[in-house]
Amino acid sequence: xxxxxxxxxxxxxxxxxxxxxxxxxxxxxxxxxxxxxxxxxxxxxxxxxxxxxxxxxxxxxxxxxxxxxxxxxxxxxxxxxxxxxxxxxxxxxxxxxxxxxxxxxxxxxxxxxxxxxxxxxxxxxxxxxxxxxxxxxxxxxxxxxxxxxxxxxxxxxxxxxxxxxxxxxxxxxxxxxxxxxxxxxxxxxxxxxxxxxxxxxxxxxxxxxxxxxxxxxxxxxxxxxxxxxxxxxxxxxxxxxxxxxxxxxxxxxxxxxxxxxxxxxxxxxxxxxxxxxxxxxxxxxxxxxxxxxxxxxxxxxxxxxxxxxxxxxxxxxxxxxxxxxxxxxxxxxxxxxxxxxxxxxxxxxxxxxxxxxxxxxxxxxxxxxxxxxxxxxxxxxxxxxxxxxxxxxxxxxxxxxxxxxxxxxxxxxxxxxxxxxxxxxxxxxxxxxxxxxxxxxxxxxxxxxxxxxxxxxxxxxxxxxxxxxxxxxxxxxxxxxxxxxxxxxxxxxxxxxxxxxxxxxxxxxxxxxxxxxxxxxxxxxxxxxxxxxxxxxxxxxxxxxxxxxxxxxxxxxxxxxxxxxxxxxxxxxxxxxxxxxxxxxxxxxxxxxxxxxxxxxxxxxxxxxxxxxxxxxxxxxxxxxxxxxxxxxxxxxxxxxxxxxxxxxxxxxxxxxxxxxxxxxxxxxxxxxxxxxxxxxxxxxxxxxxxxxx
Numbered sequence: 201x202x203x204x205x206x207x208x209x210x211x212x213x214x215x216x217x218x219x220x221x222x223x224x225x226x227x228x229x230x231x232x233x234x235x236x237x238x239x240x241x242x243x244x245x246x247x248x249x250x251x252x253x254x255x256x257x258x259x260x261x262x263x264x265x266x267x268x269x270x271x272x273x274x275x276x277x278x279x280x281x282x283x284x285x286x287x288x289x290x291x292x293x294x295x296x297x298x299x300x301x302x303x304x305x306x307x308x309x310x311x312x313x314x315x316x317x318x319x320x321x322x323x324x325x326x327x328x329x330x331x332x333x334x335x336x337x338x339x340x341x342x343x344x345x346x347x348x349x350x351x352x353x354x355x356x357x358x359x360x361x362x363x364x365x366x367x368x369x370x371x372x373x374x375x376x377x378x379x380x381x382x383x384x385x386x387x388x389x390x391x392x393x394x395x396x397x398x399x400x401x402x403x404x405x406x407x408x409x410x411x412x413x414x415x416x417x418x419x420x421x422x423x424x425x426x427x428x429x430x431x432x433x434x435x436x437x438x439x440x441x442x443x444x445x446x447x448x449x450x451x452x453x454x455x456x457x458x459x460x461x462x463x464x465x466x467x468x469x470x471x472x473x474x475x476x477x478x479x480x481x482x483x484x485x486x487x488x489x490x491x492x493x494x495x496x497x498x499x500x501x502x503x504x505x506x507x508x509x510x511x512x513x514x515x516x517x518x519x520x521x522x523x524x525x526x527x528x529x530x531x532x533x534x535x536x537x538x539x540x541x542x543x544x545x546x547x548x549x550x551x552x553x554x555x556x557x558x559x560x561x562x563x564x565x566x567x568x569x570x571x572x573x574x575x576x577x578x579x580x581x582x583x584x585x586x587x588x589x590x591x592x593x594x595x596x597x598x599x600x601x602x603x604x605x606x607x608x609x610x611x612x613x614x615x616x617x618x619x620x621x622x623x624x625x626x627x628x629x630x631x632x633x634x635x636x637x638x639x640x641x642x643x644x645x646x647x648x649x650x651x652x653x654x655x656x657x658x659x660x661x662x663x664x665x666x667x668x669x670x671x672x673x674x675x676x677x678x679x680x681x682x683x684x685x686x687x688x689x690x691x692x693x694x695x696x697x698x699x700x701x702x703x704x705x706x707x708x709x710x711x712x713x714x715x716x717x718x719x720x721x722x723x724x725x726x727x728x729x730x731x732x733x734x735x736x737x738x739x740x741x742x743x744x745x746x747x748x749x750x751x752x753x754x755x756x757x758x759x760x761x762x763x764x765x766x767x768x769x770x771x772x773x774x775x776x777x778x779x780x781x782x783x784x785x786x787x788x789x790x791x792x793x794x795x796x797x798x799x800x801x802x803x804x805x806x807x808x809x810x811x812x813x814x815x816x817x818x819x820x821x822x823x824x825x826x827x828x829x830x831x832x833x834x835x836x837x838x839x840x841x842x843x844x845x846x847x848x849x850x851x852x853x854x855x856x857x858x859x860x861x862x863x864x865x866x867x868x869x870x871x872x873x874x875x876x877x878x879x880x881x882x883x884x885x886x887x888x889x890x891x892x893x894x
Contacts, residue, residue, distance in 0.1 A: 232308075232334040233347070237301035240264060244336045245271055250464070251340045255298065256282065259390035263291030266300055266310050266320065267392075268340055268357065270466050270482070283340055283364040283468055284357050286310060287320035288392040306332040306354070308344055322355045340366045362392065365457075365469040371409070372454030373401045382415075383471045387540065396504070396540035397475035401455075407448055408432075409455060411477065411496070419475075419503035420496045435479070435493035441465070442479065442492075475502035500619055507542025508614030509598075511570075514622050523618070524565060525639040542614065547636040551595035560637030561760035564588060564600075569628035571619040572601055576609035584608075585695050591634065592759065601631045637760065689799075691730040691810065692758045696798055724799035731755070731801045731808055735765050754813060762815070763798065768807035 230246050232238055243254030252271040255264055266286040287310055292298045297314040303321075310320040322344055332354060333347040342357040358369045363385050365371055373380035382400030387393045402410045402421065408430065411420040423431030425446040430436055436444045444457045459465060466482035468489075476496065480489040499505060499519045500512045506520035507529070513519050522528055522543035529541035550562050580590060587608035591597040596612040621628040734755030735742045744752045744764065753765040801808040823829055823840075832840070 230336050232300070232302065234302050234306075234330050234332065237299040240295040240298050244334075246336045246338045246340070248338050250338050250466075251283075251336055253336045253342055255292075255295075258282075258392060261390045263293065263391075264295055264298055265291055265392060268336065268342060272466070282392070283362075283366055284342070285362050285392045288362055288386075288394065290319045292319055302332060302334065304330065306330060306344075308334055308355070324354055339368045341368070362386075363471050367458050367467060368456065370454040370456045371400060372452050374452055376451060383469075383477075385471045385475065386473050388473055395473055396507075397471055397473075397502070399471045399477050401453060407446060407453065411471075411475065411502075413475065413503040417503050419501065422495075433495060435495075441481070442467075474499060475505060504616040505539060506618075507539045508616060509543040509545075510539060510618070511567075512617075512619045514620070523567075523615075523633060525633070525635040545636070547638045549595065549634065549636050561756070561758075562592065562634055562636055563760045564591075564632040565635050567620075567631050567633055569621050569623070570631055571617075571621055571626070572609070572629055572631060573599075573611055573615045573618050575611070575616075576601075577612045578608065578610040579606070580608040580610075582608060588632065588759070591632075597634060599631050599633045601629060603629060689724050689726045689730075691726040691734055691755075691763075691799070691801075694724065694726070694757065694799075695759070696761065723797065726799050726801045726810065728801055728803040728806055728808075731765060731810070734763065738765075738767070755810075762813035764811040764813045766809040766811060768809075 230244050232244060238244065238254070240255045243252050245252045249271050251268055253268045254266070256267055256269070257264055265288065267282050268284040270281040270283070292310070292312060294312055294314065297312050298310070298319075299313055300308065300310050303309045307324055308322045309318050311318045324344075331347050332344055334342065334344050336342050340357075343353055344355040346352040346354070358366070359381065361369060361371070361381060361383055363383055365383060371381055371383065380400055380403070382398045385395035385397040387395040396414050398412050398415055399409060400412075402408050402418075407425045409422040410418045412418050422433045422436075425448075428437060429444065430446075436442075438444070439460075441459065441461055442457050443460050444455070446455050447453065457469065459467065468480050469477070470480060471477050476494050476499070478494040479492040481492055482488075483490045496502060498514065500514045502512075506512045506522075509523050509526045510520050511523055513521065520539050525546055526543035527546050529544050550560060578590070580587065584602040587600050587602045587610070590608065591600040591610050594610070594612070597610050598613060598615055599611045601609045615633075618631070732738060734757060735753040738751075738753055742753045742755065744754050746752065750767045753767070755763045755765045757763065795814055796812045797809060798812060799810040801810070
């Protein structure tokens with residue numbers, strides 16, 4: 201009774217085990233014959249189960265491709281074992297109706313049966329019999345042949361490689377037809393479409409192989425074959441594993457390789473998505489491809505590795521980044537990102553945007569220690585300022601560089617092959633990248649907003665206070681007499697970066713006798729017409745505010761630099777002498793943390809001062825506002841305190857104004873200095889208290 205109840209159960213178990221082993225040990229066919237077709241769920245497997253031909257979806261992609269891969273790795277790592285793809289430029293999307301079959305004329309055809317649309321074909325023109333068959337060989341070669349005469353080969357995948365050369369395959373050029381075979385990289389790890397990098401025989405002749413970008417720009421060569429190996433690729437010498445061969449005769453030239461070891465080792469010669477050639481072997485137990493050698497040795501040596509407006513970096517795992525003001529063309533993860541698409545601008549240039557009516561102009565961002573892109577379009581003589589103006593006037597100009605030896609270089613269109621060099625290595629150069637005005641604004645607000653500008657804004661109120669104190673001091677101003685004309689000082693065209701240099705405070709002297717008789721700092725004098733033009737005729741839209749001195753306007757030069765224009769109100773009671781004194785005073789207080797006085801205008805009974813424009817406003821905007829002061833963390837507070845301390849130290853010990861005060865009569869100097877320091881101390885200590893008590 202017990203035996204009878206167990207027999208059905210034992211029979212079911214044995215049947216299940218038997219079916220499992222039948223499935224495991226059964227071998228799919230390796231041949232596709234006439235009137236047969238291969239669906240998405242089917243495959244061909246070579247003798248020995250080394251290679252498999254079938255359909256696959258790379259990564260997370262929904263696209264369907266016909267390809268060949270190493271059979272042993274299909275469960276775990278099929279995606280990294282693909283060695284050939286048929287329809288790499290024409291993926292299928294419907295798995296239910298996709299088929300590979302032999303057509304009536306003997307061609308292999310990959311089609312969508314529902315739409316009758318062919319996605320790939322061997323496309324042989326000469327007549328063939330209906331006795332053709334397709335077979336996947338143990339060497340990974342997919343062959344279309346005559347089944348009655350197996351030596352008659354009509355077509356083979358080895359003659360149409362994608363990114364991989366298998367042992368026994370040939371990378372050749374037919375000298376009779378002129379046709380050559382190349383390895384072309386995948387676009388990215390999820391798209392087998394042809395990428396930007398290729399490897400093949402030098403199109404200019406010779407017996408060397410070259411790596412090229414866009415099938416046009418060579419960036420590495422193997423050197424010529426010397427009978428044993430290629431001169432610039434010593435890794436390809438004969439060794440215990442691989443045997444490399446180069447053959448050249450009257451019909452063809454080709455490179456091939458084979459395995460010396462009688463034991464089968466999965467291997468491949470591949471050009472990867474980063475533009476490097478690699479010799480790979482599969483090592484048991486590693487579950488990955490081991491790289492025997494590769495070229496070029498540095499990723500950064502690959503031409504245009506990061507695409508248009510991408511910057512490559514040396515000795516880093518992810519060497520590509522978009523330049524500031526640009527973003528990736530693709531939204532894919534950067535590990536899969538097709539850098540051949542490069543980067544695109546976040547904001548249009550002013551000259552490209554016809555809807556831009558706010559008058560904002562493009563600007564240039566300096567990038568230092570870089571290897572310059574190739575193919576500069578213009579080479580001019582002249583100054584750096586001339587070079588910048590020429591680029592600014594040309595909307596196609598994306599960047600410029602200038603040095604005394606090569607002069608002015610300008611790049612039109614996309615920047616390619618821009619490389620950031622490491623310190624201590626090859627000497628780089630400076631390049632100036634053209635960006636939109638909106639990017640300039642975002643740049644000033646990005647990063648550590650409590651950096652240098654905090655220290656600058658600490659001293660802005662101090663500068664305003666000093667401008668009021670200037671009426672206490674008597675000195676001969678170095679302003680040109682009213683009415684004197686200087687045609688060169690058109691404010692709109694003036695280049696402050698070239699004309700005004702930082703003052704070295706350490707060189708100041710307190711020797712009053714020597715100091716008298718020498719000229720003090722002389723500022724540029726600008727015409728009223730040019731000043732008015734920069735502020736749009738002192739329009740209310742450009743007005744920044746108004747104080748006891750008078751109104752302040754925002755102005756913009758033709759090169760895009762922004763300025764602050766301070767007008768002396770006729771109601772202020774301040775005369776020309778006091779105005780000159782203010783200019784003299786502030787000119788003597790130039791410091792890297794102080795807003796700079798750039799020039800002035802005395803014309804048509806108008807007294808005007810030209811300052812640097814500070815877009816982040818004064819520190820009191822944050823310190824004295826009940827809401828905004830809550831945004832300051834303790835890191836910001838300590839930086840504010842440090843800036844205040846630097847301001848006090850500068851005014852007490854290092855400013856040129858103190859050396860100037862000592863040149864006055866002793867009593868007057870004493871009274872003036874006491875008043876100055878008392879007022880400045882009160883102002884800055886008030887800020888110090890505010891910073892601690894937020």
